[in-house]
Amino acid sequence: MLPIALLVTHDYYPSRPDRDEPDYAHNQLALLSQAFAPFGVAVEPVFWQDEGTDWSGYSAVLPLLAWNYPQATQTFLARLDEIEAAGTALFNSGAVIRANMDKGYLADLAARGAPVPPTISLEACAPEAILASFDAFGADEIIIKPRIGAGAWRQARLRRGAPVPSADLLPPHAALIQPFLPAVTDEGELSLLYFGGRFSHALIKRPKAGDYRTQGQYGAQETGIDPPEGALAAAEAVLATAEGAPLVYARVDLVRGPDGQWLLMELELIEPWLYLSHDRQGGTHGARLFAEAVMARLRPSQS
Numbered sequence: 001m002l003p004i005a006l007l008v009t010h011d012y013y014p015s016r017p018d019r020d021e022p023d024y025a026h027n028q029l030a031l032l033s034q035a036f037a038p039f040g041v042a043v044e045p046v047f048w049q050d051e052g053t054d055w056s057g058y059s060a061v062l063p064l065l066a067w068n069y070p071q072a073t074q075t076f077l078a079r080l081d082e083i084e085a086a087g088t089a090l091f092n093s094g095a096v097i098r099a100n101m102d103k104g105y106l107a108d109l110a111a112r113g114a115p116v117p118p119t120i121s122l123e124a125c126a127p128e129a130i131l132a133s134f135d136a137f138g139a140d141e142i143i144i145k146p147r148i149g150a151g152a153w154r155q156a157r158l159r160r161g162a163p164v165p166s167a168d169l170l171p172p173h174a175a176l177i178q179p180f181l182p183a184v185t186d187e188g189e190l191s192l193l194y195f196g197g198r199f200s201h202a203l204i205k206r207p208k209a210g211d212y213r214t215q216g217q218y219g220a221q222e223t224g225i226d227p228p229e230g231a232l233a234a235a236e237a238v239l240a241t242a243e244g245a246p247l248v249y250a251r252v253d254l255v256r257g258p259d260g261q262w263l264l265m266e267l268e269l270i271e272p273w274l275y276l277s278h279d280r281q282g283g284t285h286g287a288r289l290f291a292e293a294v295m296a297r298l299r300p301s302q303s
Contacts, residue, residue: 001038001040001041001059001209001298002057002058002059003042003043003044003057003058003059004036004041004042004043004044004058004059004060004061004062005040005044005045005046005047005053005055005058005060005061005062006029006032006043006044006046006064006065006293007046007047007048007061007062007063007064007065007066007079007271008025008045008046008047008048008065008066008206009047009048009049009065009066009067009068010047010049010068017203025051025065025105026062027276027277027283028065028273028274028276028283029043031043031276031283031284031286032287032290032291034284034287035284035287035288035290036291036294036295037293039295039299040290041059041295042265043062043184043251044058045065046058046061046074048063048066048069048079049072049075053080053082054086055082055083055086055088056086056087056088059088059089059109059298060089060090060091060294060297060298061083061088061089061091061292062091063088063090063097063270064271064272064274065269065271066153066270066271067150069101069150069153069270069271070146070148070149070153071153072100072113073101073148076101077098079120080094080097080098087165088110089297089298091248091249091294091297092244092247092248092249092250092269092270093244095243096244096247096269097121097241097246097269097270099243100267100268100269100270101148101209102147102148103145103146103147103148103149103175103176103266104121104147104174104176105267106119106176106264106267107119107121107264108265109241109242109264109267112241113237113241114237114238114241115234115237115238115257115261115262115264116262116263116264117178117179117181117257117263117264117265118178118179118207118214119176119178120137120176120177120178121132121147121174121175121176122174122175122176123173123174124156124173124174124175125144125167125170125171125175125274128157130142130144130164130177131164133177134160137139137178137179138221139160139179139180140159140160141157141158141159141160141179141180142157142158142177142178142179142180143155143156143157143158143177143178143179143180144156144157144158144171144175144176144177144281145168145171145175145176145177145178146171146172146174146175146176147171147173147175147176148173148174149171150271151215151217152213152215152218154169154170154171154172155171155213156169156170157180157212159185171232181214181255181256181257181258181263182258183255183257184207184212184214184255184258185207185211185212187204187206187255188204188205188208188214188220189204189205189214189253189254189255189265190202190203190204190205190225190228190231190253190255190262191203191204191251191252191253191254191270191275192227192231192232192235192251193245193249193251193274193275193286194235194248194249194250194251194252195248195249195286195289195293196246196248196249196289196292196293196294196296197239197245197247197293198278198289198293199227199235200285200286200289200290201224201275201278201279201285201286202224202225202226202227202231203223203224203225203275203278204221204222204225205220205221205222206220206221206222206223207219207220208220209222221271222275222278222279223278224275224278224279224280227266228274230261230262231254231262234252234254234261234264234266235252235254235260235262235273238252238264238267239267242267242269247266247269248293248294248297249269249272249274249290249293250267250268250269250272251266251267251268251272251274252264252267252268253265253266253267253268253275262286274286274290
């Protein structure tokens with residue numbers, strides 16, 4: 001079978017001599033490569049912003065490390081079109097990826113019954129609209145997020161009475177506003193990983209003192225855990241509202257609301273970090289489930 005392309009950014013392109021590639025990217029590539037090896041399939045990193053890639057030379061494409069797509073959305077969409085035109089499988093599907101790019105999908109999931117925090121969608125970050133959201137939510141603190149963004153890029157936390165951040169610190173285009181949930185800093189964000197509809201592993205991501213961001217690059221602590229009470233049911237209720245199920249891969253990010261119930265922060269279906277090292281088996285369990293989910297689509301008669 002032809003190799004599988006793993007889309008990567010400039011900084012995470014293993015064949016570049018000038019790369020700046022953290023160990024965790026190496027590790028994820030290694031774990032996935034090992035998991036696909038028994039199927040006779042190689043995993044090759046491909047810089048997604050390169051022109052002229054022959055996508056017909058791959059059996060499938062995975063955008064797992066295309067972390068900078070929010071800064072180049074039109075190029076990313078063009079790549080999806082090229083991959084599909086070549087007849088190459090794309091996981092998750094192109095339709096799922098396109099729908100998941102804009103966090104406006106949260107409103108769609110909420111309409112289908114997913115537990116989503118109160119959310120206001122803005123086409124632009126007008127200061128008066130931002131300030132009006134405090135009273136709309138009855139909140140003293142809010143979070144402002146880009147509708148197309150990742151890794152807390154151009155995201156802002158704002159307290160009532162504080163000045164609105166300058167435009168260069170806010171989402172550049174359309175945005176979502178939500179009340180800030182104290183559990184983010186008190187308890188952390190819970191991530192649950194599913195591959196082919198099967199639960200793989202969970203972890204809690206706790207921000208460092210004085211911060212609210214739950215990503216490791218901002219100093220958050222990540223700890224593999226057994227899902228707390230109610231979390232699996234909440235995550236699976238979210239997945240039941242998603243189109244394209246069973247999804248090849250999904251990361252469900254949850255935070256407790258003021259009433260203690262789990263609320264959906266994001267359903268990551270494009271380039272989620274898989275946190276394979278937190279699967280309690282050194283990454284081999286999660287990587288195997290991931291590979292099995294992909295191969296079940298590529299070789300359905302053998303699944």
